[in-house]
Amino acid sequence: MAVNLPVPELHQLHAVSGVTLGVASAGIRKGGRKDILVVALAEGTRVAGVFTQNAFCAAPVQVCRSHLSASSEIRAWVVNTGCANAGTGERGLADAQETTRMLAELLRLQPEQVLPFSTGVILEHLPMEKLRLGIDQACGVLGEASWLDAAQAIMTTDTQPKAASTKVMVSGRPVTITGISKGAGMIRPNMATMLGYIATDAGVSQALLHDLVSEAADESFNAITVDGDTSTNDSFVAAATGASGVVFSSAGDPQWPLFRDAFIGVCRQLAQAIVRDGEGATKFITIRVIDAVSREEARQVGYAIAHSPLVKTAFFASDPNLGRILAAIGYSGVPGCDVNKIRVALDDVLVAEYGGRAKGYSEADGQRVMQQSEITVTVSLGRGGAQAVVYTCDLSHEYVSINADYRS
Amino acid sequence: MAVNLPVPELHQLHAVSGVTLGVASAGIRKGGRKDILVVALAEGTRVAGVFTQNAFCAAPVQVCRSHLSASSEIRAWVVNTGCANAGTGERGLADAQETTRMLAELLRLQPEQVLPFSTGVILEHLPMEKLRLGIDQACGVLGEASWLDAAQAIMTTDTQPKAASTKVMVSGRPVTITGISKGAGMIRPNMATMLGYIATDAGVSQALLHDLVSEAADESFNAITVDGDTSTNDSFVAAATGASGVVFSSAGDPQWPLFRDAFIGVCRQLAQAIVRDGEGATKFITIRVIDAVSREEARQVGYAIAHSPLVKTAFFASDPNLGRILAAIGYSGVPGCDVNKIRVALDDVLVAEYGGRAKGYSEADGQRVMQQSEITVTVSLGRGGAQAVVYTCDLSHEYVSINADYRS
Numbered sequence: 115m116a117v118n119l120p121v122p123e124l125h126q127l128h129a130v131s132g133v134t135l136g137v138a139s140a141g142i143r144k145g146g147r148k149d150i151l152v153v154a155l156a157e158g159t160r161v162a163g164v165f166t167q168n169a170f171c172a173a174p175v176q177v178c179r180s181h182l183s184a185s186s187e188i189r190a191w192v193v194n195t196g197c198a199n200a201g202t203g204e205r206g207l208a209d210a211q212e213t214t215r216m217l218a219e220l221l222r223l224q225p226e227q228v229l230p231f232s233t234g235v236i237l238e239h240l241p242m243e244k245l246r247l248g249i250d251q252a253c254g255v256l257g258e259a260s261w262l263d264a265a266q267a268i269m270t271t272d273t274q275p276k277a278a279s280t281k282v283m284v285s286g287r288p289v290t291i292t293g294i295s296k297g298a299g300m301i302r303p304n305m306a307t308m309l310g311y312i313a314t315d316a317g318v319s320q321a322l323l324h325d326l327v328s329e330a331a332d333e334s335f336n337a338i339t340v341d342g343d344t345s346t347n348d349s350f351v352a353a354a355t356g357a358s359g360v361v362f363s364s365a366g367d368p369q370w371p372l373f374r375d376a377f378i379g380v381c382r383q384l385a386q387a388i389v390r391d392g393e394g395a396t397k398f399i400t401i402r403v404i405d406a407v408s409r410e411e412a413r414q415v416g417y418a419i420a421h422s423p424l425v426k427t428a429f430f431a432s433d434p435n436l437g438r439i440l441a442a443i444g445y446s447g448v449p450g451c452d453v454n455k456i457r458v459a460l461d462d463v464l465v466a467e468y469g470g471r472a473k474g475y476s477e478a479d480g481q482r483v484m485q486q487s488e489i490t491v492t493v494s495l496g497r498g499g500a501q502a503v504v505y506t507c508d509l510s511h512e513y514v515s516i517n518a519d520y521r522s
Numbered sequence: 523m524a525v526n527l528p529v530p531e532l533h534q535l536h537a538v539s540g541v542t543l544g545v546a547s548a549g550i551r552k553g554g555r556k557d558i559l560v561v562a563l564a565e566g567t568r569v570a571g572v573f574t575q576n577a578f579c580a581a582p583v584q585v586c587r588s589h590l591s592a593s594s595e596i597r598a599w600v601v602n603t604g605c606a607n608a609g610t611g612e613r614g615l616a617d618a619q620e621t622t623r624m625l626a627e628l629l630r631l632q633p634e635q636v637l638p639f640s641t642g643v644i645l646e647h648l649p650m651e652k653l654r655l656g657i658d659q660a661c662g663v664l665g666e667a668s669w670l671d672a673a674q675a676i677m678t679t680d681t682q683p684k685a686a687s688t689k690v691m692v693s694g695r696p697v698t699i700t701g702i703s704k705g706a707g708m709i710r711p712n713m714a715t716m717l718g719y720i721a722t723d724a725g726v727s728q729a730l731l732h733d734l735v736s737e738a739a740d741e742s743f744n745a746i747t748v749d750g751d752t753s754t755n756d757s758f759v760a761a762a763t764g765a766s767g768v769v770f771s772s773a774g775d776p777q778w779p780l781f782r783d784a785f786i787g788v789c790r791q792l793a794q795a796i797v798r799d800g801e802g803a804t805k806f807i808t809i810r811v812i813d814a815v816s817r818e819e820a821r822q823v824g825y826a827i828a829h830s831p832l833v834k835t836a837f838f839a840s841d842p843n844l845g846r847i848l849a850a851i852g853y854s855g856v857p858g859c860d861v862n863k864i865r866v867a868l869d870d871v872l873v874a875e876y877g878g879r880a881k882g883y884s885e886a887d888g889q890r891v892m893q894q895s896e897i898t899v900t901v902s903l904g905r906g907g908a909q910a911v912v913y914t915c916d917l918s919h920e921y922v923s924i925n926a927d928y929r930s
Contacts, residue, residue, distance in 0.1 A: 169859045170852030170877070201848055201878045236845040237879045346849050423831070423917075424925055431926035437644040440609055441754055444578030451577045469578070470611045471645045509831075510926075514919050517832055518839035 117398040117487055119390040122277040127261040128290045131315040132156035132355025136256035137267040140248025143196030143234055148267035150248035153191040154256055156355050160320050161188035162327040163351035172200030172347040173210040174230040185226040192217045195270050196234040200346040209240045216246055220253045233270055233309060233347055265294040268309055272296050273391055278383035282376045284360045284369045289316045291377050295384035310335055310350035310384050317356030319363045327352050330378045334385035338505045339420050340392040389505045394512030397429050400490040400505055407498035411448055416504035418446030426509030434480025436465050455496030525806040525895055527798040530685040535669040536698045539723040540564035540763025544664035545675040548656025551604030551642055556675035558656035561599040562664055564763050569596035570732040571759035572739045580608035580755040581618040582638040593634040600625045601639040603678050608644040608754040617648045624654055628661045641678055641717055641755055673702040676717055680704050681799055686791035690784045692768045692777045697724045699785050703792035718743055718758035718792050724781060725764025727771045735760045738786045742793035746913045747828050748800040797913045802920030805837050808898040808913055815906035819856055824912035826854030834917030842888025844873050863904030
């Protein structure tokens, strides 16, 4: 039931030189499905990542942070689904470290060169023997898996694999950017988490890659919400192998904006795919808040609208219920907000201005927009030059069913 | 379908000397139901109120604030349902002022001595002619209505009237406290709003009453949430007539704590009734956060849990899904929160400690508590001496149905 989210086709997902993939079925939670992904990165690859801000962060997230600060030569990632290794205390931490040792041994690396990721049931320990066999198996077929296989291997309750890929010409040379993501609620603490992985064969210096990942996350994974919950395991990491021969060492490079935009574009597709496959989603909603004093303020208003259960159920019902949107803006907590300056539009239909219904607005026009599967809400705060965009979906009966029936 | 909320019985709702009530059916939105309440207050009555913090506050809220600051002799309240007079601009303000003039004329008061309240559809103008006839009619039967009639007259989508009443002996004299409330979501922008009215025949000085109302709101109406949305019209006002002969002029009065506690107790009942009748509610949840650094921090954690759609659907499903509660605590934004110090209990069952599942916790114990219609979640943050309580309900299919189908 994902909203306008075609299943990626194999030929659309370009291989990234310097990155090899292996997947396996370890039966971590259920048998018969791919649940282990190993990503091996060529020597010289630069890696950067951003992680959940949740204080209850999972053991693998702690290990990722520690390894990223200890080593400048990350050479492999390992992802398991079925068990999140979150809320598992000291033993969980030891298990995550042991996972990196297993893979390091097989690939002849140091454990600090491996980043571990887990997603699935929380408050349960990793089945280490199954995991070991799965990692063995994935390493045995390293290089044989496609990005589509990889996207499938990290799925939990996603209804379909999520991947995006592009090629850009930089100074006459083709540069590839390919990524995968998973997630269907912002958090599913039993089968948890948003994960995003992106790789490019451009060379990018460590500092520049770090900044790019932060900026890209801000424009993509940090701009989406399904239900406002933040997972214990959320992770987004990027690898730049340099195998294309194109190298960026400074944002001042005249070709950088071209590459940067392509990179962020892939991240945005991966992030939007999560919303399109949001739990029970029937509509994809873009909330654009403009004319704000700051980007932070614009985002605050955007999230207030995106998180309102009343606004979300109105979208589900195709009901142009302006009152709910206005009320959400009103309680978003923007200091000194003058409601008379606020204008709200549904796509190209101006629905509210001067603190009330817009002159000339007819319910039929609002209704027409609300029936679409993709809707843009534009809110002008009329008080500055900053803006922000938030992507979300509606709140349907299916959301309640998925989350109420989840463990049964 | 309200959770453990008996319909108040007439004989349980004590009349308050100095307060007379009149109700009428004005057909504001639909015919055949009471939709106007007039409350007349004896000379010398002190009145105080608190109102929505929503920037899109309704016209009557603006008039209430203005009249409360202009006049120390509020003598009447008028409430209409069916139309919220919110998002109605200048004309809405003029209509709310005209409403106070209508009632003032009939009761021989100044318009500034009248407080107007509206709840119902927003973005529509008040039908002033119907309103005038309704107010006429209600004044014609002033003194004939009971508090139960009053509670019924302010209902919108509430499934039942909400009222509470008590008597306390102060220095040998009986003092009465009686109140009514309405609301089923924290906001229903089309048929909006939480309203609370409470009256006592104790005499309370203006300053003391003002402080009492703030404190009582903090312990009751500000501690409840159904869906986290804040209405444009929320209002809670209190009247102290002094007709009992008991007078409080200072919080230092030795009898004050007795009266204060009884007053807050009635407010808490009125507020909890709103949650018990929450849209689609099947469970009443008390979230008690203890051992916090500050009350604000405790409340922040309480609301993070209470607003999480994942936690709420888990309650609906009677699923002891600890991960969702732990994750909500984790992202509540308490700075420097040490997850290893946090303990979580469902009623008397300790479910989590040291960042994971509690030793000795069995799913069967959690399951047993989750199946109850009333559940207390206790969270110890293990970092201070402050605490706060938040009351909420679960998130059911019915919530989505009510809010998606609402205007159709």
